[in-house]
Amino acid sequence: MRTLNILVLVCVMLAASQAREKTKCEIDHAITDADLEDLRNKNLTEKLSCFAKCALGANESINSEGEINVSKLNQAVNRWIKLTEEENANLNKCLKTLSPIKSCSDVRHIVTCVENRKVQHLHT
Ligand SMILES: *[C@@H]1O[C@H](CO)[C@@H](O)[C@H](O)[C@H]1NC(C)=O
Ligand SMILES: *[C@@H]1O[C@H](CO)[C@@H](O)[C@H](O)[C@H]1NC(C)=O
Ligand SMILES: *[C@@H]1O[C@H](CO)[C@@H](O)[C@H](O)[C@H]1NC(C)=O
DSSP states (O other): OHHHHHHHHHHHHHHHHHTSSOOHHHHHTOOOHHHHHHHHTTOOOHHHHHHHHHHHHHTTSBOTTOOBOHHHHHHHHHHHSOOOHHHHHHHHHHHHTOOOOOSGGGHHHHHHHHHTTTSOOOOO
């Protein structure tokens, strides 16, 4: 279930980016039919994680040090999924606890915050 949600988010990011001219991220991480097949197989590959990280970086939601700009990332997430005020508050609280996003697979931590947006984040 968790993996499926991650893939839904990556799919939405892909769809959002494909609606426009190709960005540097899409060129650098050219997503092929084989990658889409991985998505369908609920297989979040390193390549798909790296694309997601690149897309977040391009939107300055994470800076070159991998530090998260919570307000920017929150705005980006709200472009993909419209969140309620409470969900936004929970998401921001969770994002503030994260360490810098250094590797592609660290993107999972952001996705986990998005997935847990309905859950009050108590251990801060
Ligand atoms: C996920 O995709 C990669 C690359 O296509 C492949 O090597 C790997 O075996 C796949 N993993 C699973 C669990 O299907
Ligand atoms: C985060 O993004 C906001 C705009 O959404 C900007 O005003 C702010 O300066 C940024 N913060 C950092 C630390 O870059
Ligand atoms: C990145 O930002 C641009 C312009 O602000 C926006 O059009 C685009 O949807 C954003 N991409 C994502 C994946 O949020």
